[in-house]
Amino acid sequence: MSTTTATPELKTEKSGNDVFRWLKLHIELLPTIAAVVIFVAMIAYGQIAYGGILQANTVSNLLINNAHLIILAVGLTFVILTGGIDLSVGAVIAFTSVLGVILMNQGWNPWLALGLMIVIGAAFGAVSGILIQYFNVQPFIATLAMMFLARGLASMLSTVPERLADDSPFLVLAENFKIIDGPKVNDLIITPGVIIAIIVVVAGFFVLHRTRLGRTVYAIGGSEQSAKLMGLPVAKTKLAIYIISGTLAGVASAIYTARLGSAQNITGIGWELDAIAATVIGGTLLTGGAGFVLGSVVGALVLGLMNVLITRDGGIPPEATTIITGGILLVFVLLQRGVLAKKRE
Amino acid sequence: MSDRSLQISEAPWAGAEVLRASGLVVDRDSSVALDGAGVTLYAGEIHALMGVNGAGKSTLVAALTGALPVVGGEIRLDGRALGRMTTTQASAAGIASVYQEASLCGNLSVAENIMIGQEARGRFGIDWPETHRVARRTLSRLGLDDLDSTTPVWALPVAERQLVAIARAVVHDPRVLVLDEPTSSLEPHEVERIFSVLAGIRARGAAVLFVSHILEQVFAVSDRVTVLREGRDVGTFETDDIDRAELISVMLGQDLDSLRMLGSGTRPHRQEPEGDPIYRTDKLGLRGAVAPVDIDLYRGEILGFAGLRGSGRTEFANVMTGSLRADTGEARIDGRVVKMRDPAQALRLRLGMVTEDAADDGLVTGLTVRQNIVLARQALRGWADPVGAAEADTLVEELTESLSIPADLIDEPVDRLSTGNRRRVALARILATRPRVLILDDPTRGADVAAKAAIERKIERLAGDGVAIVYISSEMEDVVRLSDRIAIFRDREKIAEVSSGPGLSVDTIVELIADDSHYDM
């Protein structure tokens, strides 16, 4: 070293531990990486212990059965990234799906009904957003109120399963399309619902990483106060994310309803929590500011795969599912604590 | 007050009027923070805004940038009255700002913080390569070529955050640039850099308004200066027409004669330490932060840490109190080996520290100044032995008076204080724990002239009472003036230790820091 001027050295230790340094600075990636590792480990374990995990029809079913959860998780990712929460999505699904089926059975054009389901979802999100942003209600409370409201409205419409007519064109959303015709039933199948989920994921990724709206979401999660002082449109953005979450609840509702062919007022109880779990397992910090849509997708798939493995195992009582979910969630929340503590140092 | 010899500048400035704020009234939590304040900025001028802590400078900045609503008066930009505006609208109108507490998002990278809301966009949304390019170009204008623009901001020290905030404000040459104490945590060469950037912006015909307590800086760069007192503007002067003493007297609203007490007399330095060191470190260090350091700190002495930011001075201070956990060497207090785990444990050992980061000042928001001070003393004593009312009164009175915290703030919640006043309360809180060892990292940052003098006098008095003090500051003059001994840091290492005395000047230390002979040993 022969610097003569006394300019301060910026932390550029040019040693072999560049990777280590990078990881230290991007420690918020750790939970997401952990989720991917767990997901791969679950696949490997399932494949070795029970077999038949890495095959086309299992993969197809995993996607088809979890498309709605993936969509909800994308919405929740936006919300949780700002440090908020949306508890209303499960109930919004119940209300919109019951309403949609009833309307279709009364002869509404299915696509008009679909549009209405989505608009209603968006409206619930908008009300939550307005309560939170302009009336200073805690996100937890505002969306809890919306949850009770939506659940109540669903029950007022009907308390019995409402079946969709078997020939309803709406069911096309859940129609199977063979991509690869494998041996026996081992086909790679895709439904329009899965395609929509994929589009939602890609769009979510695009919005979060390539638009100012998305960057403002991260900024709000980092520090809402700073975001305001930086002149970012905080109010508009917060309103937008709850509308996005509500809209996606409407979309998820349509896909789930088409897959099941019926709707009921008790549908979707606890789904908001599944979606939150998927988001958190996927690495989004509950305090906001760090996380990825793709992480949430992995989180949703971890939960879905867990159900598959428990079914395959046969020895684990299905009731244990929630205990295992809880356990995984706990581990990931602790991991987040660790990450935050490390950052604060 | 005495306006006698002061020329209030009425003459129109060379450039055209860019921004005129007049009669601004701003309420903060029911109390009036601005009560008819105004300022006029002309194209191509650097305009300083001065005033004691709590005078309303930050509030005026917030009003100009839309961060706080204005309930009276008006703001005109290029002659057009701006109505009620948000920060978004203000920045769209060309008013860029750097706030006192660097307002950035710690979770985002340097480049993202600079560019957020003004990213380059292409056909597929934000064009990240271009965005990063613009960010790097801006950083290099500020002389920060070596700052990695992908580093998350939480990992940066306070001063670098400040520089990033400034970079953000100057990305697109603004019409009006407003900076609230942009230089208070910077090194001299960085300050120069900032000023040359400001000069560049001025040359392009923009107006710059900057808040500072540092008279030298105000006189060095500003064309005019406006002084605020108690929420009003009490005068605007051409900097060439006013001298330091007059400016101070306008700020304080006192006669020149009563200001003699602010004189910066040097204190007699102690030559020989007495007794055993109270705090001794033996090869104490932390890999990646600071190389092992030996320090002996004696009762009643002031040990200065000199060095540039990033030299290891702040890092070592943090290692000394356990805010950073050492991984080599040992620390001894009164000869007994202690493992510093965290600042709470340090406090139990009667080791107090005031950090450079004010956001983390340890005050309980919502409690008043008095309650915070008494709480600190109570925590020291334990709950079995409550602090009596009389004792509390004496304690609060003694501390607030000696640190010149205005008496009418004592029963205010601390979150309602101006930044400079809050920092002083944070210092008072640490002093209430009666530390035997006191580590002060830039304790006069953000303090107005009078407050700064009061803090320095208090430090001297504490040393006289036997407290061992570590004093850290970017102001090399202050370190030299106050310290008995000075430890010099460079490149995350203590490179020398010198005794202070008449023979020691700032230049000696600067030479020691710049000298690289110790590498060849």
Ligand SMILES: Nc1ncnc2c1ncn2[C@@H]1O[C@H](COP(=O)(O)OP(=O)(O)OP(=O)(O)O)[C@@H](O)[C@H]1O
């Ligand atoms: N967050 C706040 N809430 C309520 N009142 C506040 C707040 N911040 C400042 N004030 C009050 O507003 C007045 C002006 O404060 P301001 O922060 O503008 O002072 P300042 O001149 O910037 O001081 P400093 O030099 O300490 O930064 C003070 O009386 C202060 O108590």
Ligand SMILES: [Mg+2]
């Ligand atoms: Mg201020």
